[in-house]
Amino acid sequence: MSSAAGHPLSHDREHRLNSLGYQLPEAPPPAAIYLPFMRTGDQLWVAGQIALKGGALIASGRVGAEVNIETASLCAQQCALNLLAQVKASTGSIDQIVRVVKLNVFVASTADFTSQHLVANGASELFGEVFGAEGAHARSAVGVTSLPLNSPVEIDAIFEVR
Numbered sequence: 001m002s003s004a005a006g007h008p009l010s011h012d013r014e015h016r017l018n019s020l021g022y023q024l025p026e027a028p029p030p031a032a033i034y035l036p037f038m039r040t041g042d043q044l045w046v047a048g049q050i051a052l053k054g055g056a057l058i059a060s061g062r063v064g065a066e067v068n069i070e071t072a073s074l075c076a077q078q079c080a081l082n083l084l085a086q087v088k089a090s091t092g093s094i095d096q097i098v099r100v101v102k103l104n105v106f107v108a109s110t111a112d113f114t115s116q117h118l119v120a121n122g123a124s125e126l127f128g129e130v131f132g133a134e135g136a137h138a139r140s141a142v143g144v145t146s147l148p149l150n151s152p153v154e155i156d157a158i159f160e161v162r
Helices: 013-019 069-091 116-135
Strands: 037-040 043-050 097-108 138-144 153-161
Touching: 013 116, 037 069, 043 069, 043 097, 069 097, 069 116, 069 153, 097 116, 116 138, 116 153
Parallel strands: 097 138
Antiparallel strands: 037 043, 043 153, 097 153
């Protein structure tokens, strides 16, 4: 499949995202002194995105205490949407993504919570639904004691872009 610009593998991914019931948000502004994304060559590194929707966290606290695994997975999904919003802010369109390369998923969790990988699936599944084979990625899922603004999940990513 080719786009109007002649790029192979280009789809109207934002339309696909919407048809799956997701809405691409505006890119959240940085919460401190850093760049929300940095491009080098064909790689776009997107800074950590927390579970903000409409300017507010969709949940707060630690997984295994104040937040259950289902809600945490939805938080990871929102982080993925915010990552895509940053890609759009950088490149003009999520159709510029060639593939999702790597996710680092941080889960604020209790000491005895050991299912960070299942929380991370909320983001991985979204990328698979939207990008198909190009959404498959390397991933780390790490438990931490706390995250900015008391978000239960934060995710950063590396994308290959055109």
